[in-house]
Amino acid sequence: MSPTHIAAVIAVGAGLVVLALLPRYADAYYLSLAISLLQFTVLATAWGLFSGPTRYVSLATTAFFGVGAYIVAVLGEVLAWPLVLLIAAAIGALMAVIVGISTLRLSGLHFVIFTFGLAELVRQLVIWYEVNKTRVLGRYVFVDITQNDIFWQLLGLAVAVFAIGWLIARSRLGFALRIIGEDETVAKHCGINVTLAKVTLFAISAVFITLVGAIMAPRWTYIEPSIAFNPTISFQVVIMALLGGAHRLWGPAVGAIPLTLLFEFLSARFPATSTLIIGVVFLLIVYALPTGVAGLWERVSRRRAAAPPVQA
């Protein structure tokens, strides 16, 4: 380990300690803002885990998020909290494997279309079940979880998503995925089981998204399908990851922070036109920053390295 590495590790550790102590000092408004920031950081990073290397655009974030929230609403009062989270993770993974196996063998386009409709499909199934079987459409979430608990759990999840992303990038799986992203035919000829690699990563990414939904559920106290399966979440996560640059692990987080603040500001100030403004922001990013902040940063630093020093 070089001194810079050690310094980086110490800096990250110190930053985490400061963040963990935040609920003690921040007031309710800043705490809830911090929760939103962490939520979108985890969601965007988890999205980037799968969509970054493979370049398969997933529009299904809200489907997994909503399923996580619903599991808490159904099981939250019955089972212990860690058990609920475990079940949420398992169901999220199962759903991702089913969707992945049936669509990831096809072209990327079919995957996009299917994920585009997945949230709507799951929402319709939940409504059908609630109307026909349980005969209630909304549910109350009664669990003993405070805002502070939500914050700490999200912080733990954020650490986990970065750690796992870092580990994947250094594993055989990560290497295989980078080859798939470059050229899928080449990857097949190298003897990589393309479908297995993609489905595994999709499931890992989905577990994190489902867990975020589960952890965030106590914040609402009352949920119904239209709240839990809110399509704007899918959209916001994609735009955040794109702004930061999904091909780097730290990219989506870089995009998540400014955009969460922007969306928070817009929905408070201009509730009527916020959809329009968000769309314009999205287009600007697609046209001006196709590889995100991460891509821009790489280009700048490469240019600086290539340029000869002006004075010794």
Added chain:
Amino acid sequence: MTNAIFTGLMLGGMYALIAMGLTLQYGVARIMNLSYGEFLVAASFASYWLFTGWALNPLLGLAIVVPIGFGVSIVLYRFLLTPLVRRAATRDALEVDSLLATFGMMFIVQGIMLTMFGGAYFSYSFLSIPVTLFGETLALNRLVAFGLAVLFGLALYVALTRTRFGTAIRAVAVDPQAARLVAIDVTSMSAFAFALGGAMVAAAGVLVSMFLTFSASSGVIFTMKALMVVVMGGVGNLLGCLVAGLALGLSESLVATFVDPGLTLAVNFALFLGVLLVKPAGLFGRAQR
């Protein structure tokens, strides 16, 4: 039973009509348009506005809305999408880029409609006269819309298969590189196909608005259905559009009548996945090289 089949055929015809524009945009111009349904709803609103504000018959309104749809699409392609076409290194890259760009566009169009009309549902009453056909009662506006949809579909089919111009468009859909070699201007053909798709979606929006309630945020569902029909039928294939649209409509109305109306979307998806697992390129699509 007869009623369910009738409803299914009507619904299927509507799906096929909606999907025809998208299959042109995606099959020829290679633009995966996620804002497609928003443009359809915009045309519905235009028709609503002409009918309630100016008392203009929606069938005459077609003559105004369709050319506007064509013009707006040309402008969009020239100024928003051509930079992406130039930038894209491969066809896959263009697909992802156009997908993201039109995803942003979807929110812009939706935002504009939300600020203009709010989130409420709209409808107007035009030709809602009961007609008895084969012992079943149907609304006249649905029948007229269905008849016009068939007419538009036929006209497009003949234009694409029987004219020199249409053949050029189909050549671009098959292979843009080879089309250049036989002196076809691929760029302007793509622009034209995209705009033709825009005209078709405008027509579909007007026809749909005659018998369906719509709101500023109901475009997504149209986009989804159109995408499913296009991919199921085989990209760029009009006959595939028709067959897939009818299959989707029939399965939906049969399930709604005999099983549960809450499960229509689930049936759509099951059909979609089932077809693609057997034939990944769609019913009438050719396998990719």
